[in-house]
Amino acid sequence: MAPRKLAAGNWKMNGTFAALDQIDRLAADLPTSGCDVLICPPATLVHAMSARAAGKLAVGGQDCHAKTSGAHTGDIAAEQLKDAGATHVILGHSERRTDHAETDAQVAAKSLAAYETGLVAVICVGETEAQRDAGETLDVISAQLAGSIPEGATAANTVIAYEPVWAIGTGRTPTNEQIAEVHALMRERLSARFPDGADMSLLYGGSVKPSNAAEIFATPHVNGALVGGASLKAADFGPIITALSAA
Numbered sequence: 001m002a003p004r005k006l007a008a009g010n011w012k013m014n015g016t017f018a019a020l021d022q023i024d025r026l027a028a029d030l031p032t033s034g035c036d037v038l039i040c041p042p043a044t045l046v047h048a049m050s051a052r053a054a055g056k057l058a059v060g061g062q063d064c065h066a067k068t069s070g071a072h073t074g075d076i077a078a079e080q081l082k083d084a085g086a087t088h089v090i091l092g093h094s095e096r097r098t099d100h101a102e103t104d105a106q107v108a109a110k111s112l113a114a115y116e117t118g119l120v121a122v123i124c125v126g127e128t129e130a131q132r133d134a135g136e137t138l139d140v141i142s143a144q145l146a147g148s149i150p151e152g153a154t155a156a157n158t159v160i161a162y163e164p165v166w167a168i169g170t171g172r173t174p175t176n177e178q179i180a181e182v183h184a185l186m187r188e189r190l191s192a193r194f195p196d197g198a199d200m201s202l203l204y205g206g207s208v209k210p211s212n213a214a215e216i217f218a219t220p221h222v223n224g225a226l227v228g229g230a231s232l233k234a235a236d237f238g239p240i241i242t243a244l245s246a247a
């Protein structure tokens with residue numbers, strides 16, 4: 001089995017009910033095959049988006065708690081996301097690692113909760129600019145992969161997203177060589193640790209847009225993208241999906 005191609009959108013803390021119009025627009029001219037499409041809206045929209053997008057694209061959450069229920073005000077359980085129609089959940093995004101001090105161990109615990117519920121965990125890793133400048137990128141990524149992905153990860157329940165922190169929302173992207181270097185390392189580490197690590201989908205994320213998507217998708221071991229800003233509008237996300245389908 002080859003890694004599945006996945007175009008994933010992360011709406012972050014953007015969008016109200018009115019934004020669901022974008023889903024109708026996107027669904028109207030989705031390529032019929034070639035790649036999977038996922039959108040992770042704010043939790044408030046998961047249910048409505050799932051109903052609206054039924055059968056056309058997958059819907060996911062942006063975080064979940066490691067526990068199944070309990071006194072955790074403001075948190076959301078994997079089961080609740082599933083109940084609302086989600087099939088995936090983004091975990092360990094750098095904004096959560098920064099804003100909520102999430103550790104690799106917590107990301108691994110949340111990933112286990114996702115597996116137990118039957119959600120696909122989209123586990124994010126990525127170095128800061130200071131770490132890249134210090135020549136630490138490959139060590140940082142290796143440590144995050146080792147600590148954030150729990151035992152039990154398979155190509156069916158896990159997608160890995162490489163998102164250099166300095167490329168998120170900045171309009172700056174790594175060179176293709178830099179992306180290729182990290183993705184080759186990820187493939188090597190995953191293949192060494194998991195029986196079907198060679199088949200896990202590896203996404204690149206960070207300032208992906210219609211104008212750079214095809215070039216990024218031509219990079220070895222890049223099986224798709226995790227897109228922030230450009231996933232908010234069908235006019236931008238649509239061409240990225242088309243580029244991935246054709247890659």
Ligand SMILES: O=C(CO)COP(=O)(O)O
Nearest residue numbers: 010168169206207228229
């Ligand atoms: O963080 C990201 C996706 O999770 C990337 O965001 P941008 O595409 O806005 O740079």
